[in-house]
Amino acid sequence: MLHKVKSKIYKKRRGSILIQNKIYTIIGHKGYGKTTLTEKLAILTDKPTIILDPRFQYEENIRRLVFTSVSKFHKFITKRDNYKLFMKHKLELVVNTIDEAEELAETIFKMKNITFVIDEIDMFFDTRTDKKSYFNKLVQYGRHNRIDIITTSRRPANISRNLTALTDIFIFSRLREPNDKKYIKALLDSSYAEMIADLNKFEFLRIEDEKKEIIKTTEKDLQILS
Ligand SMILES: Nc1ncnc2c1ncn2[C@@H]1O[C@H](COP(=O)(O)OP(=O)(O)OP(=O)(O)O)[C@@H](O)[C@H]1O
Numbered sequence: 001m002l003h004k005v006k007s008k009i010y011k012k013r014r015g016s017i018l019i020q021n022k023i024y025t026i027i028g029h030k031g032y033g034k035t036t037l038t039e040k041l042a043i044l045t046d047k048p049t050i051i052l053d054p055r056f057q058y059e060e061n062i063r064r065l066v067f068t069s070v071s072k073f074h075k076f077i078t079k080r081d082n083y084k085l086f087m088k089h090k091l092e093l094v095v096n097t098i099d100e101a102e103e104l105a106e107t108i109f110k111m112k113n114i115t116f117v118i119d120e121i122d123m124f125f126d127t128r129t130d131k132k133s134y135f136n137k138l139v140q141y142g143r144h145n146r147i148d149i150i151t152t153s154r155r156p157a158n159i160s161r162n163l164t165a166l167t168d169i170f171i172f173s174r175l176r177e178p179n180d181k182k183y184i185k186a187l188l189d190s191s192y193a194e195m196i197a198d199l200n201k202f203e204f205l206r207i208e209d210e211k212k213e214i215i216k217t218t219e220k221d222l223q224i225l226s
């Protein structure tokens with residue numbers, strides 16, 4: 001399957017960044033390449049992937065199926081043969097929903113060894129989300145079921161503290177708004193805020209523990225992902 005071939009290409013070139021059972025929090029401005037980077041990271045986790053996509057950013061392709069509701073997704077995934085296909089070929093299943101996000105999180109919480117991408121996470125899960133919600137449970141206990149979680153958001157201020165506290169890898173694209181800078185200073189420190197303000201388009205600051213590095217997506221990534 002094409003997806004497998006693509007995974008191999010990425011792994012060969014960038015084997016060192018294959019990291020599993022982690023929470024990635026990607027924060028950055030509109031149009032600065034978050035979704036593209038997310039697509040790439042999802043492949044690098046090398047797992048079947050479910051994508052909660054409220055803004056229709058993930059198009060169907062050879063390795064990806066799109067469902068316009070959680071019930072349609074359920075109908076598919078509860079058929080044994082489909083589930084096997086999903087796991088075996090490491091497919092990507094995209095679900096377009098806002099209202100049923102918590103139901104989707106409940107289903108994902110029962111699954112194992114997958115990647116869960118949540119695009120624009122502050123649309124579902126923010127500072128006010130119930131502690132008992134499945135989003136919170138996933139963030140807290142997902143790693144026990146070997147679930148990687150990749151989230152994106154445009155504005156940091158609304159992101160759940162529970163999510164940021166449990167994030168393993170932060171990835172920022174350029175942020176220059178005073179409020180965003182203030183947030184980064186409080187979350188990390190002021191030197192990070194300056195580095196993040198200086199990033200170019202499609203460039204990101206990746207922070208994992210004490211380690212920080214600039215990463216980029218390229219035209220070549222776009223070709224592989226298309
Ligand atoms: N490395 C790159 N080089 C050239 N073009 C890119 C690169 N990364 C992304 N793009 C293009 O830039 C546009 C915006 O990228 P993308 O959708 O990933 O950004 P985003 O941060 O998710 O935006 P939004 O906040 O609107 O969701 C897309 O048309 C995408 O194809």
Ligand SMILES: [Mg+2]
Pocket residue numbers: 034035036057119
């Ligand atoms: Mg996007």
